[in-house]
Amino acid sequence: MDSLWRVFQDSVLRLWVACTYLFLYIPLIVLAVFSFNEIAFPYRWVGFSLRWYRELAISAEIWEATKNSLIVAGSAVFLSVTLGLFFVMWCSQQRRGNYLLSFFYPNLVVPEIVIAVGLLSLFVFLNVPLGIPSLIVGHTLLGFGYAVPIIYTRFNVLDKRLIEASLDLGATHRQTFVKIVLPLLMPAIVSASLLVFILSLDDFLMAFFCGGTSAQTLSLYIFSMIRSGVSPVVNALATVMLVVSSLLVMVFCSIKTKETIW
């Protein structure tokens, strides 16, 4: 009797998990499937077509938005990761370095809308024009919240004797950093970069408040498209972005497994 109950429990659990995954993925799959539909709507499957992808490829608006999103994301990654790296390294030299690091923890805790609105008020007050630069500022800020803890955690587990060994063998401080510290920090740097990149691409709130009217990013574009109703071009765009996200997830997971080896 007891084993029957266990089997029942097991099946319920499995059903629960299966339903959750279905729930998560059916909308996305449907979205993707209908991006290949021949006609717009109503939702009858007419035939396989790449028509909407072609429209996607020639849409100047979307390319503009993509370009802007990539510029912002790239700059945010570069700034937050490099400045964050320098900061973590500098902190390791100071007494009470970890107190200095907690300076950046609120970036993750404070709701993004508050940060965005704060930046907006500051820019308005200083008469700074809103656009790509102001957006880069905001995203770099959010990026710090991820980059600093990730790089710091990795640096902490680094065996400090390796640095001593390198110096002992005749390498100067700079050589030691380039040949030993940097390669060993690389997994953290790459995962932080990926995280910040995705964060920036997917971000909406910061762009909404600090982007101004001039800069159009992918998020803003999708938002305006949703407001105006359903469109198969958006389906196509969504599918493309899903594929890109999947690739990035695979890269991220492979780094995580490599990290555990070292």
Added chain:
Amino acid sequence: MDKETISTTFTTFLWGVPALLWQVLFFYVPLIFLLASSFIKHSESSFEITLEHYRLLLDPVYLYVLGRSLLLALTTVTACLIIAYPVAYYISLRLKRWKTLFFALLILPFWTNFLLLVYAWYFLLENDGLLNMVLLHLGFITEPLHMMNTQAAVLCGMFYCYLPFMLLPLYSTFERFDERLLDASSDLGATQWQTFTRIMVPLTLPGIKTGALLVFIPAFGEFVTPSLLGGDKHMYIGSVITHYFLTMRNVSVGSAFTCLASCALILILFMVFMGHSLLTKKEHHG
């Protein structure tokens, strides 16, 4: 034994300054600025400190807005927790071979633009959306269901977007969970329910708390998903902030409301924290 740090090239102040400067200038200063503007009224000539902006917010409407956001955030947290907990348990402790694959599948929505996720639901739930079309076609209904612009749709969308935030901390907590404790508990005569409440839940509590916070704090200020899926019928904290900052361009009242909402959030978190520590103290004494 020795605590001396070995020096590197990064000893000069200059290395740390850019990041610190950025943080102070673009994070802390704006927050102070927000706080300050909520108390200041300035025009061409005058500049005075006033509580005028806050008085404007004494209208019960705003309390209603805060309450709505709170309700939304709480329901989202609850829904996410209930669904995510068994899933995290199953993936972490029951799956052996496909674990990494399922984990990757789990975090994929996390890495997708949430607007696309909202759009997916939009696509499904619209009056002439897929779900309705399918149900009509199959003859289950004669008229399209009004699924869009309902609270249910909003909750659905919120849950869909925030589930990964609850799943990830729970998953990592379960990863560190020692399964043998469950065996030990049954071995000592506990029923499944007792093992669950006395062993599993307390030990996964840190993960639950992290997940709850990661969902609650952003959900409290959420307005995009409710507005897109709920039809802008109700005002949430985020919509009020948007209204004042972008539509009315009234930085003063906007900052006042932001400060008010932030205080409400801090108060809520504080009460939860207090309540939790009171409960744990009771356990120790009782």
Added chain:
Amino acid sequence: MKTIYLKDICKSFDGDVILNKFSLTVPEGKFFAVLGPSGCGKTTVLRIIGGFQQPDSGTVMLGDEDITNMPIYKRRVSTVFQNYALFPHMNVFDNVAYSLHIKDLDRELIKQKVVKVLRAVRLELHMYRSIQQLSGGEQQRVAIARAIITDPEVLLLDEPFAALDVKLREQMLIELMDLQETLKTTFVYVTHDQVEALTVADQMAILNADGQIEQIGTPQQIYEFPASSFVATFVGKMNLFRGILKTVQDDVCVDVPDLGVFKAYIPARQEWMQEGREILMGVRPEKIWIGKKREEQFSNVIIGKVEAIIYHGYATQYGVQMKNGMMVQVFEQNEEHFPKEKIDYDDQVFLHWQKENVVLLER
């Protein structure tokens, strides 16, 4: 090769004084061991020589060069770390060649040197393996190879074999001694294991828990003629009897209350060896002859009861209780396959030792 001079080194951490006016001369070309209990400061001494720590005051000289403030990478001193500290992202070759890569030497020359040094540690077949694939002993050999390829004046070793199992450790110690013989580099070997120190050292220094040098000498000198009871009990086991120094009929004797008067032999009379003075008489367990019958050819005899027997295979250790309650340890080698006499618990036994095998200690 150069001599190392440490003069009046003082070092404190957060108010704890680790070293106070510590001075040491390490002779060139020898295998020098620094032995002491955990936390005595021996690792600190090593790290000061290596440059990883600066002394609060004092000087470090290598030959006639003052290297106290010289940065680590300029010193002609190499270190073999306790946990190997091998670079995980490089293979064996790159680890060993690291110091040569830094100097930007010619690739062919680098390869030659690496092969030569790997041959010296018997790892030439593993040249391109990754670090993670090596065993503990192999990793340590890579660490040694990496350190000696720079042809340093001094090689510092910080308990390098602590993480290895006993059999492997023995083998590595012998290999290390051979290496030192071949290279003739000064080795400074820090350890808390007295057996290791006795095995490898040409000369050794014993530090007490306060970071002061108790004695410097060859292993034989330290073991057979310890300068204090600390040294006597830290290195090997020693039975210590407290008594009064007396002269009885031209013989130097020690009057131990309740136990009797024992004869001692001192090769040279020290200043502190005054008549009537309280001293410690030490006898090593292996120098005591145990038997159920009294033998007359020994200078000193005492009677006791066997309370403990510990079998070591090649030897048996007895704990014999004296009249005054003191427990004397006796170490008897199991010379015979079929021993003539079997000693058991609670047996009454006679302990004998010659006066030449006695050590007199002031403290």
